[in-house]
Each structure stands twice: as C-alpha cells, then as structure tokens.
Amino acid sequence: xxxxxAVTSCITGIAHTYMAAEAxxxxxxxxxxxxxxxxxxxxxxxxxxxDVIDSADAVIFAVDLEVKxxxxxxxxxxxxxxVAKAMKGAADLITGVLxxxxxxxAALVGDGKSAAPKKDETPKAEKPAGEKKGGFFANxxxxx
Numbered sequence: 556x557x558x559x560x561a562v563t564s565c566i567t568g569i570a571h572t573y574m575a576a577e578a579x580x581x582x583x584x585x586x587x588x589x590x591x592x593x594x595x596x597x598x599x600x601x602x603x604x605x606d607v608i609d610s611a612d613a614v615i616f617a618v619d620l621e622v623k624x625x626x627x628x629x630x631x632x633x634x635x636x637x638v639a640k641a642m643k644g645a646a647d648l649i650t651g652v653l654x655x656x657x658x659x660x661a662a663l664v665g666d667g668k669s670a671a672p673k674k675d676e677t678p679k680a681e682k683p684a685g686e687k688k689g690g691f692f693a694n695x696x697x698x699x
Contacts, residue, residue: 557653559583560603560631561592561615562622565638568596575617575641582645590615590649595623603627613656614664615648617641625664632661 561579565571576592583590591611593603595618605627608614614633616622617640634652641648655661 557588557612558607558610559588559590559613559615559649559652560608560611560628561590561641562595562618563592563638563641564595564618564620564622566619568598568620571619571638571642572596575638575645578642578645579615579617579649582649586646586649588649588653595620613652613661615641615652617648629663629665631664632656633664634661 559579561576563572563575563579565575572594576594579590579592591603591607593601600623602624608627608631611631614628614631616633616635617638618635619637622628632652632655634648634655636648652661
C-alpha cells in the first residue's frame, strides 16, 4: 500500500475542489492506497501535517490555481493536473504518479534542489581587471 498526498483547488474553491478530493480518495481506496487530500479554496484550507507529507510516496496536485505553501512538498515526486482530470481519471492519476515515482521518471517538487541554478543558465564571463571599458561614457571620461 502506497501513501499519496494531494491538493485540490478550483477557481471558485467550492464544488470541483471537493469533487476532485472525493474522487481521489475513493480511487485510492479501490486501488488499495492511502490518499490524503488537502482542499484549498474560498472556504479556507485544511493543511496536511508535515510529517504526513514527509512520509508520502508521491503527490498529486489537482489544481486550477497555484498551490499554497508548495515548498512543503519539496523533493517529492508529483504530477499536476486540473481538477476536471482528477474528477474523471483519479485512478489513472494515482497509478501513473506511483509508477513514475517508482521508476524515477517523476518530476520532483522544487526539482528536489530548489537552490540549484537552472541548467540553461551559464555563468557570465568576467572581464580581466585591467581591461578598459568602451562606449559612450568611457569616451567622456578619457577611457579609450
């Protein structure tokens, strides 16, 4: 039995938020997994305790809005979809995120190392200390 934590949130934060939560919980039961859902919406939220998040095997974000306090889930394998997809395909979501977590292909919340520079960023080359700067202002001050 795997443990999954999930966050559901729709634009209005009422009906679809709770319908997606119910669908995920029911699908988890049918598949033999524990699914704990945090709903975020206009009626507030019911935050999952950090020790429960830490012990989870995977995370499902079934949201149409930004997840509040997303950093709580850093390092966890996850999938993110809209609430409609969770309502219609909760079992597939659960199976998919657990398979991706098991084979290492799942994305990690915060890339698992949120302080690391992005791959496409290259460090800028520094000019040697003795090199004079050119341009308009250099000509004004005699640096040619």
